[in-house]
Amino acid sequence: MQQHQLTVSQAAELYGVARSTVHRKLKSGRMSSTVRGDGKRxxxxxxxxxxxxEPHQVEEAVQQDAPPAEVFNDMLEELKALRSEVAELKAHMMRLPAPETPAAAPQATPVPTSTDDKPVNLFAxxxxxxxxxxxxGETQ
Structure with missing residues (x-):
């Protein structure tokens, strides 16, 4: 964000005081300042x-530039159009067919059973x- 900076003369004029008043506050350390590249404080x-x-009368150069009301109106219209489009897309999505069920999972390898259908302990x-x-005496 751009920080508004004023020269000592501009600050004095803005507050309706003498330049020496601003310089005195700077010299006492009550107020800080910087020096621009062109050497001006x-x-x-x-x-x-x-x-x-707060200054009593703020200069035009210091005031924040507010966009005109027509910009806000345009933005509001665009917001309404976008909300309408989102509602239409949601309605369209609800009309889409349900996704197909995924293919059946592969069957697990059947557990070997004995002749009486009891599971066989493979280790045993x-x-x-x-x-x-x-x-x-057989060998593998």
Whole structure:
């Protein structure tokens, strides 16, 4: 954000005081200032307001430029149009068909069962097979 800065002469004129009054406040340290690139001492408007209060008559150069009322009206019309468009899009979205159901998940590998449909303990089955092989002397 641009900070408004005034020269000592501009500040004195804005507040209706002598330049020496502004210089005295700067010299005493009550108010801070900076030096511009062209060598002129400037005081921020916020610093002037802090030390000396609100000026009675604010210059045109210091006042914030407010956009004309027609800009606000144009922005309001655009906002109304955008809200209307959003409402139309929501209504259109509600008319869209529901998404297709996803393909069925792949079936898990069936658990081996014994002849009487009880699940087989795979570890126990492997262990039994190894013991049978050891008993017969088979090797893998």
């Amino acid at each position: 400037v005081v921020a408007l916020s610093e002037l307001i802090r030390v000396m209060g 089955a492997e262990l039994a097979a190894l013991r049978r092989k050891q008993g017969t």
